[in-house]
């Protein structure tokens with residue numbers, strides 16, 4: 414889907430045709446210039462002067478799948494009662510850009526005509542009131558429209574809004590169920606579909622094996638060449654690599670046939686398969702598919718959504734699991750990995766394909782997997798949990814480092830990070846909030862984008878930052894619980 418955003422400018426007839434003509438020309442110019450620097454096109458739609466014009470453009474936006482959101486602005490004063498009928502029906506993300514056409518107050522030129530034409534400071538406040546009065550989820554961005562900082566914030570919001578569109582059409586393919594007895598990977602799929610739009614359904618592992626058996630040697634040859642071009646082959650066991658290729662081809666065929674952008678499987682249900690998909694799942698993630706281990710469909714869909722919100726629609730976001738800590742004072746780190754399935758978009762070096770024994774699950778043969786170190790940089794980890802009656806999205810700021818030791822016997826990809834506000838306080842906050850051991854780790858989606866996404870999806874958002882204390886967090890969670898019960 415090629416997404417775009419619509420620019421809707423508010424005004425009224427009071428100003429006369431000359432002013433309205435100027436407003437429309439400027440709005441068109443602004444949309445065109447902004448489209449050159451924003452990640453998605455901004456299409457100028459209308460300078461709205463009546464209730465009907467606003468209601469009509471909202472209707473059109475709601476029914477156009479390619480419209481990922483609207484950006485509004487009031488160059489002049491636009492009485493907000495005329496916005497009510499439109500806004501109450503708006504089903505697309507909304508950003509209110511509080512800007513103005515001119516950057517400076519022109520000392521010599523300014524007179525009452527200038528004041529009447531350039532009154533966004535006035536119009537945007539009336540516009541803001543109706544958003545607040547209607548309790549509408551919206552993003553407010555203020556600043557000069559040609560400033561790079563405004564472009565960055567608008568662009569980030571656009572990507573979060575695309576995450577909303579991707580969420581609403583998300584389909585998850587589950588091979589098998591959740592890992593037995595695990596609680597945090599469970600959840601209310603009906604609630605999630607109503608709230609987030611996800612269609613989560615199951616397919617038999619036996620059906621996947623059938624499709625695997627139909628994969629040809631020629632198809633496998635082509636994919637193995639792709640592996641060779643992207644990764645270093647650090648094993649003599651080509652049979653294991655070819656088996657992973659067969660798994661990847663079969664899973665991709667099934668995913669694409671159903672329009673699924675995310676999948677999950679579990680090592681407890683590999684009936685008829687020789688290896689848990691490792692390299693296969695990793696290379697599917699590299700192509701933008703979401704994945705969750707142990708049947709974790711929530712983290713799988715979140716991975717796909719956050720990948721789509723990232724750079725060029727497939728950013729450095731990956732399924733991750735907190736494994737073990739380094740608790741030496743002054744050197745406190747989390748080590749994240751998974752038994753096989755870490756997305757190579759996190760890699761700081763060229764991934765190697767290795768084969769090793771895997772003791773967990775029913776692997777008849779040693780699975781091939783990509784092994785690498787995660788890159789250095791600021792990142793977030795995100796966990797979506799079902800609180801019973803509502804969903805909570807927990808986001809923690811982290812800083813990834815080059816792993817401080819080589820760990821030569823660790824046979825999986827690994828990422829090492831420092832958590833905010835510190836490892837132990839961060840763990841206390843994460844555990845207090847109920848965050849899962851599975852997360853999406855992302856280098857290019859920001860906490861602000863996840864907050865925007867959560868607001869647009871109307872779910873609870875909890876952010877653990879450098880300033881978070883356990884005491885304040887406990888109070889926040891308690892108040893959130895009350896508020897969300899009232900809301901439900």
Ligand code: MN
Nearest residue numbers: 706707734851
């Ligand atoms: Mn796991």
